[in-house]
Amino acid sequence: MTTAVVIGPRSMLGSQIIERLQALDIKILTAGRAAADDIFLHLGVSEVKILEGLSADIVFHCAASFADDGDNGHRQNFDINTASAIDVARLVEVLGASVLVYAGSASSDETLDPGNFTSYGLTKGLAEQILAWAAQKQGFRFCSLRFPQIYDTEGRCCGHQAWFGRIIAYASRGHDIRMPRSFGIRNFIHVRDAADLMIRAGHAEITGILNIAHPEAMTCNEIAVVAYDTFGLGGNVIEAPEKAPFRRINFADGSQAFAQLNLLPSIRMKDGIGMIRDAGTSTAFGPMDIT
Numbered sequence: 001m002t003t004a005v006v007i008g009p010r011s012m013l014g015s016q017i018i019e020r021l022q023a024l025d026i027k028i029l030t031a032g033r034a035a036a037d038d039i040f041l042h043l044g045v046s047e048v049k050i051l052e053g054l055s056a057d058i059v060f061h062c063a064a065s066f067a068d069d070g071d072n073g074h075r076q077n078f079d080i081n082t083a084s085a086i087d088v089a090r091l092v093e094v095l096g097a098s099v100l101v102y103a104g105s106a107s108s109d110e111t112l113d114p115g116n117f118t119s120y121g122l123t124k125g126l127a128e129q130i131l132a133w134a135a136q137k138q139g140f141r142f143c144s145l146r147f148p149q150i151y152d153t154e155g156r157c158c159g160h161q162a163w164f165g166r167i168i169a170y171a172s173r174g175h176d177i178r179m180p181r182s183f184g185i186r187n188f189i190h191v192r193d194a195a196d197l198m199i200r201a202g203h204a205e206i207t208g209i210l211n212i213a214h215p216e217a218m219t220c221n222e223i224a225v226v227a228y229d230t231f232g233l234g235g236n237v238i239e240a241p242e243k244a245p246f247r248r249i250n251f252a253d254g255s256q257a258f259a260q261l262n263l264l265p266s267i268r269m270k271d272g273i274g275m276i277r278d279a280g281t282s283t284a285f286g287p288m289d290i291t
Contacts, residue, residue: 001202003027003056005095007041007088008063010034012156013103016195017060024199029056031091032063041091044079048087050094058099058202059092061131066120066160074119081123082130089134097140101201103194104128104144104209106187106251113249128209135207143201144209148187148251150194153275155284157191163246164188165285167224168273172282174233178240178290182219184248189214190272193265200263213254214265220246223269230273231282 004021008014009030021028031039040049043063065080067073092100106112107121108128128144135142151157151164158165163179170177189212197212218226224237258264267275276282 001026001057003029003058004202005029005031005039005056005059005091005097007031007059007061007091009037011062011064012152012191013150013194013198014060014062016152016191017062017198020192020195020199029054039091041087043084043087044076046084046087048091050091054095056095056097058101059088059095059097060101060103060198060202061088062103064103064105064120064124069119077119077123081120082126085127085130085134089131089138092134092140093138099141099202100131100135100143101198102128102131102142102144103198104146106146106148106211106213108146109211109252111250112252113247132208141205141207143206145194145197145201145212145257146209146252147194147212148189148214150191151188151272152191153272153279154281155286158285158287161188162287163220164223166287166290167220167227168276168282168285169288170290171224171227171231171235172233172277172285173288174231174235175288176236176238177224178238178243179221179224180243181239181241181245182221183245185217185219185251186223186246186249187213187217187251188223188269188272189265190267190275193267197261197263197265200261204261206260210257210260211252211254212257213251215254215258216268217251218269226270227273230270231277
């Protein structure tokens with residue numbers, strides 16, 4: 001790997017991949033809508049502009065729509081997540097890239113959360129099918145890593161992982177947190193580990209879908225206990241039986257994927273929360289809206 005394109009370079013995962021690639025002295029081209037991007041790529045409206053002479057070995061696709069399941073959300077997710085896969089495949093072809101690594105989602109597994117299969121999960125899964133089909137037609141290698149819940153040190157994850165944001169916010173201030181009961185585990189992976197797995201997938205001769213799940217699965221209440229212990233500022237986790245419980249979610253076993261990649265996540269939950277504490281970024285987490 002000498003030159004990599006990152007689609008979604010300012011996303012939480014995309015920016016982390018760029019940081020990790022820079023440490024490896026890999027040349028990076030960015031693809032997005034900003035004037036500073038090397039390639040103009042507007043997902044959802046089929047607009048791609050590539051300067052003549054640009055080429056790359058590998059493309060990392062980290063952009064997505066996380067719209068809700070309202071009528072407009074369905075359309076937005078389909079346009080940005082699914083229909084745009086045709087443009088991404090074309091970009092791979094024009095750049096002469098031999099590998100496309102896709103940031104997939106555990107939400108594309110229909111058995112993950114029965115009865116709550118979202119348009120986000122559906123459209124990400126459809127994109128995988130289109131990209132796998134294009135890979136066969138065009139002759140590049142395609143691999144999708146279906147990530148569980150991703151968190152970070154800077155608080156960018158809070159828009160998608162609200163309860164994680166709440167736990168950090170309350171624990172870091174020493175305030176009590178009233179939480180629903182947990183009927184099932186959650187699975188979180190730090191964005192740095194996610195980036196390293198994406199990069200490893202770029203090197204490994206692996207195709208198809210890899211189900212990623214951190215070996216350390218915990219309930220939200222257990223995560224809260226770890227957070228309060230890590231910050232050590234007082235406060236308690238209080239069970240609130242009147243709140244709708246955290247339902248059971250069926251995360252896939254990630255051991256096969258880690259074996260294929262020959263790489264395990266290195267950041268445990270206690271480590272990740274410690275990174276937030278040590279970086280002094282806990283004020284970026286929230287919301288603090290619990291009654």
